[in-house]
Amino acid sequence: MPKIRSSADLRNNYNEISTFCHNYAEPVFITKNGKGDLAVMSIETYEALTSRFELYVKLQEGLDDVAAGRTRPWKDVKAELLNHWGRE
Template sequence: MPIIRPISDLRNNFNLIAETCHKEGEPVFITKNGRDDLVVMSHALYEKQQTTIELYRKLAEAEKESDDPNTNKISHSELIKKLRSRMNGEQRSD
């Protein structure tokens, strides 16, 4: 359930809002005159969300690249074989 507080709590009860953000690990929604205005969250939650967004961006990019017929592709077993070869110090053949 979302945590919703009036904007006056930012001024009067900031420490409570900060503690709630850290303790609950959820954002606190701030209203002004009964309407949505701000969202306050811990830095840890912000970083987690940014990391998730970046992961989804990279996955979308990889999926797009995977669908491209001009992209050179190798099978999983071929990739593992090449990586093991490199780890064992063998010279590259390509």
């Protein structure tokens, strides 16, 4: 269940909200005048989230390459790598 707090709570209980974000690695949703306004999370959670998005982008690029036929047989790649590193 998402944690929802008001902007006044953020102002008045910053340390409590910060501790929650660090302990549970999830965002706290901040409301302003009763409506959603912000999502607050620890830097560690933010970095993990953005890293995951970057991974998804790379995976999608790979899937797009496969769908478009931009691939090479493994035996060719393996031979090229072995040749490059001097192990035939």
